[in-house]
Amino acid sequence: MSELMRAMVLEEAGTPLRAAEVPRPEPGPGQVLLRVRACGVCRTDLHVFDGDLPRPKLPLVLGHQIVGVVERVSPEVEEIAPGDRVGVSWLGWTCGSCRYCSTGRENLCERARFTGYDVDGGYAELVVADARYCFPIPPGYPDLQAAPLLCAGLVGYRCLRMAGEAERLGLYGFGGAAHLVAQVALFQGRRVFAFTREGDEEGQAFARELGAEWAGASTDLPPEELDAAILFAPAGELVPLALRAVAAGGIVVCGEIHMSDIPSFPYEILWRERAVRSVANLTRQDGFEFLRLAPEVPVRTKVRAFPLEQANEALETLRAGKVHGALVLVVDETAGAG
Numbered sequence: 407m408s409e410l411m412r413a414m415v416l417e418e419a420g421t422p423l424r425a426a427e428v429p430r431p432e433p434g435p436g437q438v439l440l441r442v443r444a445c446g447v448c449r450t451d452l453h454v455f456d457g458d459l460p461r462p463k464l465p466l467v468l469g470h471q472i473v474g475v476v477e478r479v480s481p482e483v484e485e486i487a488p489g490d491r492v493g494v495s496w497l498g499w500t501c502g503s504c505r506y507c508s509t510g511r512e513n514l515c516e517r518a519r520f521t522g523y524d525v526d527g528g529y530a531e532l533v534v535a536d537a538r539y540c541f542p543i544p545p546g547y548p549d550l551q552a553a554p555l556l557c558a559g560l561v562g563y564r565c566l567r568m569a570g571e572a573e574r575l576g577l578y579g580f581g582g583a584a585h586l587v588a589q590v591a592l593f594q595g596r597r598v599f600a601f602t603r604e605g606d607e608e609g610q611a612f613a614r615e616l617g618a619e620w621a622g623a624s625t626d627l628p629p630e631e632l633d634a635a636i637l638f639a640p641a642g643e644l645v646p647l648a649l650r651a652v653a654a655g656g657i658v659v660c661g662e663i664h665m666s667d668i669p670s671f672p673y674e675i676l677w678r679e680r681a682v683r684s685v686a687n688l689t690r691q692d693g694f695e696f697l698r699l700a701p702e703v704p705v706r707t708k709v710r711a712f713p714l715e716q717a718n719e720a721l722e723t724l725r726a727g728k729v730h731g732a733l734v735l736v737v738d739e740t741a742g743a744g
């Protein structure tokens with residue numbers, strides 16, 4: 407077997423990924439080697455690609471919504487065996503002993519390593535991952551449909567948890583994450599209001615199709631007050647807009663890893679116990695919970711597939727917006743689609 411594998415490599419932020427043959431990774435202690443079947447494309451990948459995030463490992467293989475089949479495990483690994491189909495998300499490793507890790511907040515671990523940022527990710531034929539951070543993929547989800555669950559789904563689910571018991575839920579930026587969160591929210595008996603870029607009629611129609619009772623532009627006020635809003639677009643100007651749309655006691659949850667500056671706003675729109683908070687990635691508990699819940703809903707993912715070699719095109723498609731659903735790279739041509 408060849409010692410090389412195909413990968414799309416980021417050599418420097420702001421330059422296109424390069425299709426390359428690179429050495430196959432070797433699993434270290436506690437790690438598994440996965441043959442990647444499909445890998446989702448996330449807005450975070452675009453932020454790393456653009457240099458919006460400060461310290462990526464370079465050269466780097468992007469990608470943190472990985473669906474793969476275990477090819478080999480290191481001797482210490484007992485929970486996973488060759489042939490298992492597993493998923494790998496952004497949270498690649500945590501220290502397990504810091505103040506955050508020891509209080510159920512491993513998502514905030516200061517020594518955390520992130521997949522496709524601190525360590526190589528899934529825009530490649532093979533990837534190594536820490537076995538403890540691999541998730542079982544629910545049976546019944548084809549590879550392509552499973553990939554977006556691993557970030558859009560998991561982080562979206564954590565954002566939804568932070569929205570508390572909110573009945574009237576606004577989703578700003580109706581793309582990969584929102585289309586999954588909307589389904590879970592409706593399943594939980596909430597009412598969904600969708601906000602898209604102005605004039606994105608197709609996006610608004612897509613949201614209504616999924617069960618949103620109202621869809622409009624992010625600059626519009628919804629027909630009634632919201633109890634919570636989740637922002638899945640990296641635009642800081644949405645924060646005051648969402649604050650104006652939520653009722654007293656409501657919360658605005660920012661689900662993006664990077665956002666443009668939030669413009670100043672009058673205290674009056676925060677007053678009466680409205681809150682703004684961010685959500686930083688996920689804990690493994692979020693992951694296990696969401697992946698158990700997804701088939702119950704059942705969450706259906708709408709995906710648009712690109713071959714691995716077209717990763718640059720996929721990233722530019724995401725940048726251009728108007729993606730109704732999630733983007734996925736097909737790494738193994740035999741990967742299942744639904």
Ligand SMILES: [Zn+2]
Binds near residue numbers: 503504507
């Ligand atoms: Zn830690």
Ligand SMILES: [Zn+2]
Binds near residue numbers: 449451470557
């Ligand atoms: Zn992501």
